[in-house]
Amino acid sequence: MVVVAYKPHQGKEQELLQLTREHLPILRSQGLATDRPSYTMRAGDGTIVEVFEWKSKQAIESAHTNPAVAALC
DSSP: OEEEEEOOOTTOHHHHHHHHHHHHHHHHHTTOBOSSOOEEEEOTTSOEEEEEOBSOHHHHHHHTTOHHHHTTO
């Protein structure tokens, strides 16, 4: 499991929320994340918190060189 906290830049919160909707299906299609339900929450200070599960330690490492994942940036 991974818990990620994103602090959106001013005026970019909706773009960040959209990215959290798009990236997990891409990770799954690349065999990097499990089908376990993910959760996205918003903290009181505006931080976006996301929880999902990587398939393995190797999946985490290969995500750094995966072209489909790199295209998200």
